[in-house]
Structure formats: C-alpha cells, structure tokens
Amino acid sequence: MYQLEPIAALATAPGIGAIAVVRVSGEGAIAITNRLFRGKDLTQQASHTAHFGTLRNQQNGIIDEVLVTVFRAPKSFTKEDVVEISCHGSEFIIQQILRRLTQEGVRLARPGEFTQRAFLNGQFDLVQAEAVADLIASDSDASHRAALTQLRGGFSKQLKGLRQQLIDFVALVELELDFGEEDVEFAHRDQLRQLMLDIRRVLHPLIDSFSVGNVIKNGVPTVIVGKPNAGKSTLLNALLNEDKAIVSDIPGTTRDVIEDELFINGIRFRLIDTAGLREATDTIEAIGIERTQQKMREAALVVYLFDGLNVSPDDLQEVVNEVRSSGKPYLLVGNKLDAITDEKKQQLANIVGESVVWISAAKQTNLDELKTALSSRVRTDAAVQTGSAVVTSARHYEHLTGTDEALARAITGLDAGATPDWLAMDLRVALQHLGELTGEITTDDLLESIFSKFCIGK
Template structure:
C-alpha cells in the first residue's frame, strides 16, 4: 500500500479557469519540479526553505509553457507528510495538460483517486476518520454538513474515540497481566473502577450511535414528499419554496406526470423536496405511472407534506380527515405536515372552522408566498439541531456507525461478564474485540481492501 514514487495530479477542478493548481508529491518532487522550473531570480528550487513561494516559468527544453507560482512544502511539513510542490499556473486546459504531460515524461506518474490524502494517513498526518472527513468537507453543500466535516477533520470525533480506547486499553493490560499470574489468584484491575469505565464508554457509544440519525440526514439532505390531489398547488408550493419556476404550473389537473426533485438549504440544513403527481383514480396510463411513483417517493421520504385546497375543505371535510388518517396509518413513523393551500380564497370564518376540525393544519397561499416561511420553520423543527448548536460530535459515516454498534455489543458483553464474575481470560477476548472496532474507526486497525474502498471515492488530486 505504501508507495514512494512521485505522483502528480490537477488539484483544482478540471476545465478552464483563472488559475489551476497542479500538485506533485513524493521523494523526488522537489528535484522533478526544479528540472522544469526557471526562477525569475535564478534560484535553485531544491535549496529553498519549506513554505516559500517562487515566481518563474515552466519550461520544456527551450520552450516556455507558462509563467507560474511554485509553492514548496518539505518533508513532514506538508499535507502528505512528504515533499510536496504545488504549481499555480494559468487555468487554460491546454496549459494544464502540457505541464502535467511534461512532469509525467520527467518520471512522475498520475495520482490515483485520493492518493494524496491516503499518503497523509499512511505517513501519520491524520487518522482514518479525519481522512474520510476530507471527502465529506469537499462534498459539503450546506452549513451543517460543512460544520460536521470540519469538526471531524480537526479530530473532534477521533479524539473522543482515542480517549475511550486508551482508557480501555489500560484496563485490558491489567486484565492480561492477571492471566500471567493466574496461579497466584490476584487482581490487578480494580473491578469497581473498571465497571464505572464500562458504563461511561457505553454512555458515550450510545450517544454517538444516536447522533447518526441526525448526522445522516444532515449529510445527505432530508427528503420531503409533497403529496395531494391534482391541482391543489403542489408545483406552485415547490416553486415558492425554491423561489424559482422549477415545476410547470397550470389549471389542468394532472399536469405533473412525474416526480420533480430539487434541494433547498434552510438555516444550514439541506432539504430535498419532491413534487409528486397528484393522487387520484385515473384511466390515463402515463399519469397512473406517476401516481405509482408518488407512493414510492412517500415511502422513501422522511417527511410527508399533505397539501389540500383550503377552498374545498369545508364542503369535503370528512373526506379530507379520512385521507389524513389513511396517510398516518400507512406511514406511522413519518412526520406528517397537513397544509391548506389557497388560503387567500377563503373567509376568516372558514379558516376558524378548518383549524378547529383539522388540528395542526397550516393555512398558506403558495401563489402569494404567504405562510411559506412558517412552513420552513416547521420543517426545521423535525431536525434535532441541538447537537449542532452545542458543537457535539455527530456521526455521519456508515462505516463508523457500524463499528460503533459492534464496539457497543462487545462492551455490553464485558459488562455482563463483570457482573457474572466471568473469568479474566474470557473477558479479555471481548475487550480485545472492542478495542479492534475502536481501532477500525481511526485506522489503527486496517487493511488494503478497506483503504482501497475508502479512498476510491475521493476525487483525483486530493
């Protein structure tokens, strides 16, 4: 897995731009860069200090390819923990390719996906959970996911795990020591302190495991299905939420034949709104396919918004109540928001009746953008943002979640063994297994297949 050859890749997004950055890393990175760089002041690049910038030209023999700015990062002072050079050139795709091809001819090879961060992990610059947070940071598209990724990249999560692992390891050492003196029948590990430690570890693990429910929706966005009969204003509501004409709106019932999805960030939390086809009995084959998809999207959504036409509720109250109960019974674990649209067309007296007969209904006018902000506030109320506000550790990675569950299972086995006066040798097995799962998270226990799977999801150049 550890490779000492020199790698090169474009570190900025592909395509034309004002500036592009080409990154080189490896034992020969400085020598290789110096072989194609001519400083405007005649400096020898290999003799310059780390963390310095140098203006000059990239040359291929007598041919000048571009005027560039070269950044030097030597040895362990770099991102990868080895000699690294970054060439800031003009953003022409032609110039980018010319420089990269020149470096390849000089002996570098193209970096694999995530190889710079992989080298950083292998060289001890960061642990595995921090390395994975780099990918999450790059992919973050809202304030909340950015905040979580930054906290994990700075070691918030791994520090918490490392502390628990160290304390457990200390007691594991004492338990193992007892095995060496089994014939003496002595106890080196204080059972009372050990039991307190196990309880504390169990508490922390359960908190981290519970945080995954919040972390997962923050990372991937919260899917919200907007459902209702045709022509109640589902597409108008979607357009109002997004503040753009995303969906086609008309007075013809059944205009939306397929689901339309778009994302909106509300107070740093990502929501993925799904405008579905209207639910009704229809002989139209194409429309019936759209209605089938509506129920599929409701199944996948975490929140269901049921939209009704306020102007038709009073004359059809019983049917609306039956439909609301039907959705609640079909999706009992999903939050349901009942929205009465077109509230601008009804009287204050009708509003009072509707709000009395359908508790919790929110009356809005999507067309006039009235009540939409209140709807956003209600959607936010379904997300536990307390952990974010308190800067608590939140788990967003499925691999971490799985390892935490397995570690908790082993800890609970040790707790049972301690209560049952199980022999030290049997408890030691469960302790070692718990330590193994802790180590899996931070990368103290790993293998080439795991690393390959993780870093394959990175972009080239990172």
C-alpha cells in the first residue's frame, strides 16, 4: 500500500443541512487535521475512533464544533490514512474548513478520486469500484440489488481466477514457441480446450444478462399508444396519481410526447404518453404522430390502449396486426371496463386471440392488474432476486463479448490444428479483455474516463 498527497472534499450532498462530512485522505491526513483541531491529539488516537472538539482558522478563531473520526491505513476506504470531519451543514462552514485544509497543503479532490485510490491500493477491482457509483445512483430496488451484488464481488472474482488459469496456459503455449523446431507440447490441448469452454460457460449468462441489466439501470421505456380519445392521458394520470397530461374530449389534444417515471415491483418504468394514431388534421398534429411512431421504435415495451366501448372488430384486428409486426413486447389494454358487457369483452378477446387487460382509466379500476401485467413483461426479478450477477455496464458487456469471441476463435483454431503462435494470439486478446474488465490491465485514460463520472467526495 502507498499513500499519495493528501486530498479533501465534501463527502455528503451539497446544500444546507444539519450535518456535513468533509473527508481527508492521504499522507499526513491525520497530522494535518490535528493542526486545525483543538481537542485530543489525533496523532495519538487509535483507528476507528471519534473525537469531539473545535476546528480553528489561522487566527485561532473557532470555525465550528466538530466530530472527527480517524481511520488509519490500511483499515480505511482508500487504505490510506483518512479523517472524516462531521460539522454543521452550513455552506460557509464547509468552505472555511476546505480553505483551511488547503492552506495546510491539502489538495481538493477530483471526482471519484477517493474510490480511485481505493482501487489503486487494492481495496477492490475495477468492476467493484464502478459498482460504488452505481450504488450511489441506484433509484430502485432492482438497481440497488444489482449494484450491491457487484460491489461484493459479483462475477469479477470468478473471472479473475479463470483468467489466472488462462495466463498459466498461455505461458506454456508461448514456451512452445521457443522450441518450435522440436515439436514439443507443454500446454495440454484437451485441458486448454476444457478451460476455454469453462470460461465461455461463465461468460454467456453474463452477456445474456445485459439486456436485463440495461433495463435495471436505465428503466423500461414504455410507450402508451392508441387512437385519439382512447384514454391514454387519463391512464397516464391515473398511474402517476397526478394530472400530468391534459385530458379532453377533443380528439388530438396530446400533440407531443409526455414522459414520467413509475416504479413497479422495484423496476423503473419510463412511461411515455403520445399523440393519438390517426390521419393528422394539421401540421402540428402530424409532427406529434411522427414522434409517437419514433417512440414506438425506441420503446422496450408498447402498451396499446383501445376504447373497448367504441372500437370496431376490424379496427382492433388492424391495430393488433400493426403492434405484432413491430416486433416489440406489447400489452393490449382495453379501456372503459365499466361501460361494456362481458359478451363484448369476450368478442374482442376472440378477435385478438390473446389476453387483454381490462381497465377503467377514468375510475382507476384494475390498475393493480395492469401494473402486474407490466412487470411480468420485464424479466428481471428472477436474476436479481437470487443474487445472480447482472451486467449493467456497456463497458463490461464490450469486454465480455470480446473475450468470448477471442476464445471462440481459439477453440476453432485448436480444433483445426493451429500452430502455437496463432493460438497464443487469440488467447492474448482474451486475456487483454479480461484484464481491462477487472482492472488488472489499465490505462490512465481508462481510469480518468471511469472515475470522472463519480461525484466529488466519493
């Protein structure tokens, strides 16, 4: 472990509050803080202890009464000496403390620099480091569980072990290159092939989980479409329990898309209300309908709402054919449940040949059934509830697929009797991807790109 120059930043959210925490980490962090502190001698205190006192300015005036917690290396988040100063949450006080620290030679931290130091000091690997940011940003039960699984090791620990086995085989394959004319084989080909197959068996569920992970992290773009006056805006308002969209009996009231978020069973749905699908009566409505069609193309889930009282069988069949042809997961929702007979419902259900969720948007009837149907269209719970690792990062997905493709080429070459130099080339590519994934191979640009997205103080 090593300690870099001392850095400091506000570790709690900016803004006025009851309490704020200023974090200091690096060489001399405890001694520097002690020079500002009036209370116990911090340099003589044990790790993981808290001490009450005051912080002083250069004129020995009191800045604030504070509680200082001492963490000694390597038993801290960064594995450096760390001090956390809990003060009152005044912006003025916070700035006075940071200013005083910088006067003593402490540098203000860059975004994510504390977590970056923790990674560089071996506190966790790069996948786990990125999970810290995901955990802070988690806004649903599913995203929280996914980030927590990654923070605790997720798939990275398993891949690191397999990567080390692959490194050992690559070393033997490359050793064969030194004895090329003697036709010796140090790396047993059957064992190498089995290892590559084992790694790919680990990779495939992770690669497949990215579609689920993307939903968990970014939410499910869910577009509500239908004919004018089907009740789309009323449904959006009912689901959100607020008057988000204008409701009117005049067809074509909604001219632009309206978006908001709804959490169902721990999953974030990005609900999008759209202009009614029909022949436009003016230029503005035409633009709105075009945007509706665009949102349908971009959506992960389409909710087609129809007026069960006034829809004709032919119109409904045409709609169903159009939704099916889009290739998107969809849900058929019949509105005005309170005004139609069971016979009419059965007739329409027979036409579409599949289940229809019946609701009354105006009277908010059967909305729980609709929410259940929505969540059933998004398959996330099984993977996340069991604690299985789910890939939520495009960077992770890129390296996992790169590894898998390199190993597939290596297996093909192995079966075709490829020479050790060709075999080693594909294996090196696989190792490069695995190393960049977990952070065993890094560049300054990569680290800068990852940690710059963190909040300052973390």
